[in-house]
Amino acid sequence: MVSLVRPLGPDLAEGPATIGGKAHGLVLLHRLGLAVPPGFVITTAACRAYRRDGRPPEELEAEVDTALAALERRTGRTLGGDPALTVSVRSGAAVSMPGMMTTVLGLGAPPGDGPAAGRAAARERLTEAVTAVLASWDAPRARTYRALHGLDDGAGTAVVVQAMVDGDRDDRSASGVAFDRDPVDGSPGPGGDVLFRSRGDAVVSGRALPLPLSALADREPGAWADLERALGRVRDHYRDACYLEFTVESGRLWLLQVRRAGFTGTAAVRTAVDLARAGVLERAEALARVTPDDLERARRPVMAATAALWTRGTGAGPGVAAGRIATDSAAAVRLSASGPVVLVRPETSPADMAGIAAAAGVLTARGGASSHAAVVARSLGRPAVVGAADLHVEPGRVRAGERWAAEGDLLTLDGTTGRVALGVHPAVAPPADAAVRTLLSWADAVTGGAGDGVGDAERLAAARRLLGA
Template sequence: MAVDVSVRAAEHLFAFDHPHAVAPRELTGLLGGKGAGLAEMTSVLGLPVPPGFTVGLPVCLAYRRDGWPADLDDALAAHVAALETRIGRRLGDPADPLLVAVRSGAPRSMPGMLDTVLNLGLTDATVDGLAAVSGDAVFAWDSYRRFLTMYATTVLGVPQDALPAGAAPTDEAGLRARVADLKARIAAAGAEVPQDPARQLRGAVEAVFRSWDSPRARAYRAHEGIDDDLGTAVNVQAMVFGNRDDRSGTGVVFTRDPATGENRAYGDFLPRAQGEDVVAGTARTLTLADMAARLPEAHRELSERLGALERHYRDMCDVEFTVESGTLFILQTRVGKRGAVAAVRLAAELAADPSIALTRDEARARLDDATIDRARAEVVAAARRGAAAGALVRGLGASPGRVSGAVVLDADAAADAEGPVVLVRPETNPEDVHGMAVSVGILTSTGGLVSHAAVVARGWGIPAVVGAQELVVGPADVRTREGEVLFATGDTITIDGTTGEVWLGAATDDGGTAGLTDDEIVARDLPALAVLLGDVSGQPVARTSSSMSSANPT
């Protein structure tokens, strides 16, 4: 297929600290949301961001139209060489290898829908170099295991169930054996992970481009109303290692609570892990308070960085970070998705915060009619639902609201069901998005507050409970860890995404609010709405519709 020579890839690759003519945060249409955030943090805020470069959206659009641009290999090589000079390591160096992460970066946030490859640059030769320079063979071989698994499934399309299952070994001999098994199974699937890091990089960049047109990404965009023709940028960034040692870890944090709007940091931390471990929802995460106890200096610096980001963006931010051997790195920031009640509270409190001081018009522009109506409905429902006893199990309340529905245990069943359903899974992943979109509630047995299930449900206003660790989700029913059946496909359950409680049967409303109107409940329980919609005497003012819905920020 002929390539459109009018698009020169080299003109659309930018180091994070490239001197753009305007503030990078305004360039999401060129750099994508993640690339714009990385450039803003690097060149404007001076935050501790690992260096790298962004492949701009025009390159993705050229690829989708005409295939791999003729000059993209040379452009990637030039930017890799510049990164090597800055870091002092070389991609593919068997003695001291540079490793990189390859991540997507769409103009609008699409959590988990597009592809990522970490630890790129590991090979049979460089893994020994990493072991030698780090002094830790277990760390090196575990990183190689992670890379082979991610590259095989993400880039080569090898099914996850074709690869070794079970917990990863924790000793060098076991990890070497796991890597050998991985390579054999990848070969049996008719694939091979390249031993040339330049080929690895091309494959990973192309996989990110392809993921824009994956069924899961299309389903998510259809639900969010995102244009299919936008495309995605690609970010290539020097690796930092949350799995390096006991003073390392990774996490995702919101500067305020995205479910309620409360002014407190909200997120998950996972020691000796990499970022995908947190968002995948397969691991038992720790709290930020746990991080403070384990890594007090890194936690203190993180708190300071979160404040700086919120003041700079004048909004609640969603931040990904890694701590490597006690040193904090910020890997991503963006304006965070939030629920409807949180959107109202945030708009009012950010207007009142003297360090941010949104104007009345700015605060109102962040709320469209649909968000306001949903916030009112959630507050009224919460007030009228009353107390309930005899909860079957309790997990983490990840997205507020109480709902009842028939149990379905996979996304296809949710998509095919008639009537309200609650999707129950061990964890959700991007392939489940079509079923999540039609469910009234989501329940998972693993994962934390920033897992895939939590983030997507919160952005869509779907009540969700995650990390209900007492549950074992099977193909036909859900049991206790001792094997007792609690409920099965088709049974009705109720979940409360505020308290994290789960009950058998349908919800009942008995909140003791029979004497109150809906407006009186809203005035009592969500006073921020009156502040935003009324004048000083509390009289309502005209609503304004806006494309800048705070419930679905770009």
């Protein structure tokens, strides 16, 4: 019988289809010599068995016990004991599904009724958490996300169990998300979000308004230097822009997740051109990495400067969206049947997946460029503005500053500049983009030049066809 549990470490050789994308990334971080909390992964086969039988495989409990005992020996702590081992239990599909499945953090604190009873109770909670993650593969929001992105419903999720590192431990602790390039325009340099004395779920959920990543350099320069080194190693490995989730515990950096950044639009074009100019990629490879859809998104208009500003946030998904205000997902789905809507929320949660999918654009009062709203909106090509700090959202109405707007009123947002205006306003062509011009010149060099009347997207598509992309 094939084992369903694997220890996380540099020697784990299986791919994302078996151990999930999250665990696969953690293995990479181990191999790059970076700090990763110890743990183990339950393979996607356990999820497929759960879906088939309606319960976890019988052999899974004993295998988890063995892996947990090894984790307790390695950390010198005991689940539910003293000193206590606390763990995170997270999903890990082969292809990232941000926020769509269950996460359990901080499991294992002792209940105070003795070591034996504490461990038994904590072990039972671990079983419940693993089962909840397996079941969440079929949560409505997860199924909607897979349908929108053309992902395989039958693949299942892995489950990653790791020793917790606590971003809320003290004033020298924090959690955050880092990109090595700006996810909207692709400009180089570390960027992202950080929250001090907070766990990672507060950052990605958008419940709070985070600080810019640069705040970490001011408060914890040692952790910042380690993060810069980590971004460099990962970028060199992928030969691409990258994304890291991290926790700083009492000044020490730990890495919790890594993947290619998966940029679209302007960010994808700028990244590919910059890497080719730096000699990291061949021009043919740069052309293969940018799709005609990316080029179309890079050409998206911006809102005319004549529009009167109502509020401003962080541009998190390029483009202009105009439509009627919907203050919850049910309203967004209902109103979208008769025209475009803009979903306006304090912050979005995974439960808002249907509303985001129905909306032409998304506006939130809280959250940063790495929040759930921003990541999902970018993946769907929706213009988005997040972190509009003066925005106050109530059921059926919204206020920015002293001015109220009702559900159904018209609103225009610019996900490139972060500007938001009431009413419908014209969109204008964006400023000329040097990276787009460069990429198209490389495409023309492959095809021998564009003919009259050939659009930019077709110029790129023709080059990609000749290159076999």
